[in-house]
Amino acid sequence: xxxxxxxxxxxxxxxxxxxxxxxxxxxxxxxxxxxxxxxxxxxxxxxxxxxxxxxxxxxxxxxxxxxxxxxxxxxxxxxxxxxxxxxxxxxxxxxxxxxxxxxxxxxxxxxxxxxxxxxxxxxxxxxxxxxxxxxxxxxxxxxxxxxxxx
Numbered sequence: 587x588x589x590x591x592x593x594x595x596x597x598x599x600x601x602x603x604x605x606x607x608x609x610x611x612x613x614x615x616x617x618x619x620x621x622x623x624x625x626x627x628x629x630x631x632x633x634x635x636x637x638x639x640x641x642x643x644x645x646x647x648x649x650x651x652x653x654x655x656x657x658x659x660x661x662x663x664x665x666x667x668x669x670x671x672x673x674x675x676x677x678x679x680x681x682x683x684x685x686x687x688x689x690x691x692x693x694x695x696x697x698x699x700x701x702x703x704x705x706x707x708x709x710x711x712x713x714x715x716x717x718x719x720x721x722x723x724x725x726x727x728x729x730x731x732x733x734x735x736x
Contacts, residue, residue, distance in 0.1 A: 599629045619655055662689075668692075676723050679703060
């Protein structure tokens with residue numbers, strides 16, 4: 587679900603903590619969070635009308651350059667988590683996301699800031715992202731910002 591909070595375009599997706607995701611304490615293993623964030627970013631892009639596969643087919647890759655995660659409380663087995671993803675900043679070469687994870691009691695349990703860089707599939711060097719991607723994000727951002735002002 588697309589949203590607009592704190593003057594930023596965002597998206598929410600729900601992910602259930604599977605038994606296979608947990609450690610002996612019944613907590614979601616800390617290494618699962620980057621996967622949760624990847625699911626959230628992928629679904630965010632899909633909701634906007636684009637897929638990572640389409641970007642890759644067009645010769646663009648988006649590897650993570652930097653990731654900072656704060657673990658506040660554990661996610662427990664069988665909990666339904668809400669992962670809220672914000673476009674923090676949009677540049678022509680890099681994309682900055684902020685993620686927030688909430689448990690079923692709507693408590694903030696995890697945050698992350700993730701920076702991705704557009705890379706050419708041919709040269710493996712940073713490159714400007716495709717115009718259609720940047721235009722699509724800006725279009726949705728502007729539409730939500732206009733609705734928020736009403």
